[in-house]
Amino acid sequence: MPKNGAPDRNRRPATQLVRGGLTRSAFAETCEAIFMTSGYIYENAEQAERAFKGEEQRYIYSRYANPTVTMLETRLALLEGTRFCRATASGMAAVFASLISQLKAGDRVVASRALFGSCHYIINDLLPSYGIKTEFVGGTDLSQWKKALRRKTACVFLETPSNPTLEIIDLAAVAELAHKAGARLVVDNVFATPLLQKPIEFGADIVVYSTTKHMDGQGRGLGGAILGNDEAFFEDQLTPFFRHTGPSPSPFNAWLVLKGLETLDLRLRQHCANALSVARFLSDHKRVKRVLYPGLESHPQYALASAQMGGGGTVVAFEFRGGRKKAFRFLNGLAMVDISNNLGDTKSLITHPASTTHQRLTPQERSQMGITEGLVRLSVGLEDAEDITDDLDRALAKAGV
Numbered sequence: 001m002p003k004n005g006a007p008d009r010n011r012r013p014a015t016q017l018v019r020g021g022l023t024r025s026a027f028a029e030t031c032e033a034i035f036m037t038s039g040y041i042y043e044n045a046e047q048a049e050r051a052f053k054g055e056e057q058r059y060i061y062s063r064y065a066n067p068t069v070t071m072l073e074t075r076l077a078l079l080e081g082t083r084f085c086r087a088t089a090s091g092m093a094a095v096f097a098s099l100i101s102q103l104k105a106g107d108r109v110v111a112s113r114a115l116f117g118s119c120h121y122i123i124n125d126l127l128p129s130y131g132i133k134t135e136f137v138g139g140t141d142l143s144q145w146k147k148a149l150r151r152k153t154a155c156v157f158l159e160t161p162s163n164p165t166l167e168i169i170d171l172a173a174v175a176e177l178a179h180k181a182g183a184r185l186v187v188d189n190v191f192a193t194p195l196l197q198k199p200i201e202f203g204a205d206i207v208v209y210s211t212t213k214h215m216d217g218q219g220r221g222l223g224g225a226i227l228g229n230d231e232a233f234f235e236d237q238l239t240p241f242f243r244h245t246g247p248s249p250s251p252f253n254a255w256l257v258l259k260g261l262e263t264l265d266l267r268l269r270q271h272c273a274n275a276l277s278v279a280r281f282l283s284d285h286k287r288v289k290r291v292l293y294p295g296l297e298s299h300p301q302y303a304l305a306s307a308q309m310g311g312g313g314t315v316v317a318f319e320f321r322g323g324r325k326k327a328f329r330f331l332n333g334l335a336m337v338d339i340s341n342n343l344g345d346t347k348s349l350i351t352h353p354a355s356t357t358h359q360r361l362t363p364q365e366r367s368q369m370g371i372t373e374g375l376v377r378l379s380v381g382l383e384d385a386e387d388i389t390d391d392l393d394r395a396l397a398k399a400g401v
C-alpha cells in the first residue's frame, strides 16, 4: 500500500505545487488519479447512517467531496498557507459562493469599483435584489474606504490588481478598516496568483480564485477556489451552502488544475518576464498613449505593488488615441496574438474590455473604472517575447494609431 501521510506544511511552494495533497490509491499510481464517481458505497446501512450523522468521516457524494477534488483543495491550501480550501466549478462560482453563503437581507457590502464585469454584476445587481445593500468606492483612495467603512459592514470585496485597469489596492490598510467595521475582507487574487501575492498575510479573511486562469493556464477547463482560515465561515456557512446548492467542480476539471499547478511556478516566472518585456516595449512605442503594468515604475501605485506583490503579473493594459475604431483595427491586424477574453493562458490573448468583458456596464460606469474606448488588455503568454512584440509592432503600424 502506498504511504499516504499527513501533508507536510514545511515544504516550499515549488514542492507543494508538485506533491501537495497527493494521495495514492491501492494501485500505487504515480500520477494523481481521477475519481470520476458521483457516489460511494457503504458496507451496510448502519455505516451510511453514521456517515450522514457525521460520526464517520468518509466520502458520501461528490457534491459534498471527492478524492480528486480533495487533492486539489489540499494542494491549494498548502500553497496559500491556509487551513481551508473549497474548490468550485468556476471562478464566478467561487466569488458568488464566498459572498452569498455568509450574507443575508439587511447586510451591507462595500466593494472597490474596478472589478471584472461579472463580479460587478454580483455586487451591483444581484446582491441588492436580495435586500443586501452595496456600495462602491474608488479602491486606490483610502479616504473613500474610511468613509464607507464608518458604518457596520458584513463584507468587503476587492480585486488587486484589478481587471482590466490593474489598479493596486492597499490590502493591509483596507483589511484594518474592514475589521473595524466588523466585516470580513474577501480578495479576488486571480491576477496575482498565490505565487505573487498572499492576501491573508496582509489581513484578508477569504481569498478567491478562478483556477481557469494561470492555475490551469492552458485554456482547458473552468474552475475556482475559496481559501482562508476562518473556521466559522468555512465549517458553518460555506460547507452547508456547498452541500445543498452544488457549486462543486467535476473531478476531471479538478485533475486538470492539479496537473496545471505542477508547472505554475515555472510558467509564472516566464509569463512575468515576458509581460515586463512587452510592457517596456509598449512604453517606448510612439503610437501607444499609456501603458498600465504594476511592474513598471510609471504605474501609479508602483511602490505599493512592489511592497505587496512579488512581480508585476502577466497582464498588460494599454491605451492609444483614436478610441474603439482604432482599437478594433489594431486587434484585427494581429497575426499571432489571439483575440480572446480569457487570460493567464500559455498563448498571448488580447481583448477590448469596453466591448467584451465590461460591455454590459454603462459608459459612465466604465469611465469611472478607467475603461476607455481605446484601452486593450493583453494577457502575455509563453511565446518568445520578441515574437509577441514583433506582432504588436506590426499591428500598431497597420492600424496607423
Ligand SMILES: Cc1ncc(COP(=O)(O)O)c(C=O)c1O
Pocket (backbone or CB within 6 Å): 090, 091, 092, 093, 095, 116, 119, 159, 163, 188, 190, 191, 209, 210, 211, 212, 213, 222, 223, 224
Ligand atoms: C478577476 C476575475 N475574477 C473572476 C473571474 C471569473 O472566473 P471564471 O471565468 O473561471 O468564472 C475572472 C475571469 O475572467 C476574473 O478575471
